[in-house]
Amino acid sequence: MEFFPDVAQPVxxxxxxxxxxxxxxxxxxxxxxxxxxxxxMSEQLRPAVCYWHSFNWPGxxxxxxxxxxRPWLAVxxxxxxxxxxxxxxxxxxxxxxxxxxxxxxxxxxxxxxxxLRESKANLDEMVERAAAKMDTTGVQLLWGTANLFSxxxxxxxxxxxxxxxxxxxxxxxxxxxxxxxHRLGGHNYVLWGGREGYxxxxxxxxxxxxxxxxxxxxxxxxxxxxxxxxGTLLIEPKPQEPTKHQYDYDSATVHGFLDRYDLxxxxxxxxxxxxxxxxxxxxxxxxxxxxxxGIFGSxxxxxxxxxxxxxxxxxxxxxxxxxxxxxxxxxxxGFTTGGxxxxxxxRRQSLDRYDLFHGHxxxxxxxxxxxxxxxxxxxxxxxxxxxxxxxxxxxxxRGARIMDRxxxxxxxxxxxxxxxLDPTPVSGRQEALENxxxxxxxxxx
Ligand code: XUL
Ligand code: CO
Numbered sequence: 001m002e003f004f005p006d007v008a009q010p011v012x013x014x015x016x017x018x019x020x021x022x023x024x025x026x027x028x029x030x031x032x033x034x035x036x037x038x039x040x041m042s043e044q045l046r047p048a049v050c051y052w053h054s055f056n057w058p059g060x061x062x063x064x065x066x067x068x069x070r071p072w073l074a075v076x077x078x079x080x081x082x083x084x085x086x087x088x089x090x091x092x093x094x095x096x097x098x099x100x101x102x103x104x105x106x107x108x109x110x111x112x113x114x115x116l117r118e119s120k121a122n123l124d125e126m127v128e129r130a131a132a133k134m135d136t137t138g139v140q141l142l143w144g145t146a147n148l149f150s151x152x153x154x155x156x157x158x159x160x161x162x163x164x165x166x167x168x169x170x171x172x173x174x175x176x177x178x179x180x181x182h183r184l185g186g187h188n189y190v191l192w193g194g195r196e197g198y199x200x201x202x203x204x205x206x207x208x209x210x211x212x213x214x215x216x217x218x219x220x221x222x223x224x225x226x227x228x229x230x231g232t233l234l235i236e237p238k239p240q241e242p243t244k245h246q247y248d249y250d251s252a253t254v255h256g257f258l259d260r261y262d263l264x265x266x267x268x269x270x271x272x273x274x275x276x277x278x279x280x281x282x283x284x285x286x287x288x289x290x291x292x293x294g295i296f297g298s299x300x301x302x303x304x305x306x307x308x309x310x311x312x313x314x315x316x317x318x319x320x321x322x323x324x325x326x327x328x329x330x331x332x333x334g335f336t337t338g339g340x341x342x343x344x345x346x347r348r349q350s351l352d353r354y355d356l357f358h359g360h361x362x363x364x365x366x367x368x369x370x371x372x373x374x375x376x377x378x379x380x381x382x383x384x385x386x387x388x389x390x391x392x393x394x395x396x397x398r399g400a401r402i403m404d405r406x407x408x409x410x411x412x413x414x415x416x417x418x419x420x421l422d423p424t425p426v427s428g429r430q431e432a433l434e435n436x437x438x439x440x441x442x443x444x445x
Pocket of ligand 1: 236
C-alpha cells in the first residue's frame with residue numbers, strides 16, 4: 001500500500017514560468033540533468049533526504065505530543081513491523097521526490113533491541129531490506145551514522161563518558177553502523193557528538209575527555225581501513241544543544257583538534273547551516289574556513305531562525321544566504337563524496353503528509369538557484385579578481401621574501417625605516433562587492 005497515493009509520478013521540473021497554484025508539486029528551478037559548471041545539477045548538489053526528521057519524528061516538542069501522520073510511530077505497533085512500514089514509506093518518498101540520496105542513524109531504520117546482539121540483528125535485517133530497495137530504485141546512501149545521544153546510557157557522553165563501559169558500548173554501535181554503511185555502499189560516515197561535551201565543569205575533566213574522544217576517532221579510522229570502507233569520515237560540528245558546551249564547537253575547533261591529535265586527513269567536516277549560525281558564525285564562514293584548511297566534506301542543509309537561539313532545522317529558503325557558501329564550494333572544486341543532506345524538519349503544524357514534499361521541493365529549488373548564482377559569479381570572475389587585486393602586493397618581491405622565510409624581523413624593520421615606508425590605505429570596496437552579488441542574484445535565471 002502506498003503512503004503517498006496522491007503523488008502518482010516522481011516530482012519533475014516544470015520551469016520558472018510555472019507559477020501554478022501553491023499546492024502543485026513541481027520543481028521550479030531544480031532540473032536534475034541541467035548542466036552547471038560541467039556537471040548535471042543533481043551531481044553538483046547531491047541532495048539527500050534524512051530518515052530521522054522526515055520519518056522517525058512524530059512532530060513532538062518539549063511541550064507537546066506528536067502531531068504528524070506517521071502510523072509506524074504509534075504506541076503498540078510491533079517494532080520490526082513498524083520499521084518495515086517506515087522503510088517502505090521512506091523509499092516511496094525518496095523515489096517520488098526524485099532525489100539520488102538518503103542518510104540515516106542506526107536507530108532510525110531499526111529498533112534498538114534489549115541487548116547489543118539483538119540491536120545488531122535488527123539492523124542487519126533492515127539493512128538487507130534497504131539494500132534490495134536501493135537496488136531496485138537506484139537511490140544511494142550519502143551517509144550513515146550511529147545515534148550516540150538519545151539513550152539514557154549516553155547522558156554523560158559516549159566517547160567522552162567517565163565510564164569506559166559506555167565507551168565500549170558506543171564502539172560496538174559505531175562498528176555495526178560503519179559496517180552497515182559499508183554494506184550499503186555509503187559515500188561517507190558521520191560522527192555528530194551531541195553529548196560529547198559537558199553540562200558543568202564542576203564534575204568534568206576536559207583534558208581527559210578530549211583524549212578519550214581522540215582515541216575513539218583513531219579506533220574508528222583504524223576500523224574503517226580494516227574493513228576496506230573507502231567513504232569519507234566526517235565530524236559534524238555544533239557548539240551546544242543538547243549539551244551546554246559541545247567539544248566540536250565549529251570548523252576551526254574541529255580543525256585544531258584534528259591537528260593536535262594527528263588526525264588531519266582522516267576526518268573532514270559535515271557543516272550544518274543552523275549549527276554554523278548557533279556558533280556565532282555565518283554558514284558562509286564555516287564553509288570558507290573548511291575549504292581553505294582542507295577539511296571540507298559535506299553539508300547538512302537547513303536554516304535557523306534569526307529571532308531565537310536554538311536549532312530549528314527549517315528548510316532552506318534564502319538564496320541570498322546560500323549563494324555565497326555554494327560559491328565557495330564551487331570555487332573549491334565542488335563536492336567529492338559529500339552532498340547536501342536535508343537535515344530539516346517540518347513545523348509542528350505542517351501535519352499533512354504532503355507537507356514533506358513541499359518542504360523538500362522548496363529547499364531543493366533554493367539550493368538549485370543558489371548553485372546557478374554561484375556558477376554565474378564564478379564565471380563572471382569579479383569576486384576573484386577583486387581578491388586577487390587586494391592581495392597583489394604579496395605576489396611581489398617583498399611579499400615573497402617575507403613568506404619564504406628569507407627575511408627577519410630586524411631586516412624588515414631596517415628596510416621599513418630606510419625606505420620611510422608610509423603605506424596608503426585602500427578601499428575594501430565592501431558595498432560595491434555586495435551590490436555586485438545582488439546584481440548576479442537578481443539577474444540569474
Ligand atoms: C543534530 C544533528 C544530527 C546529525 C546526525 O543537531 O544535526 O541530526 O546530523 O546525528
Ligand atoms: Co545535522
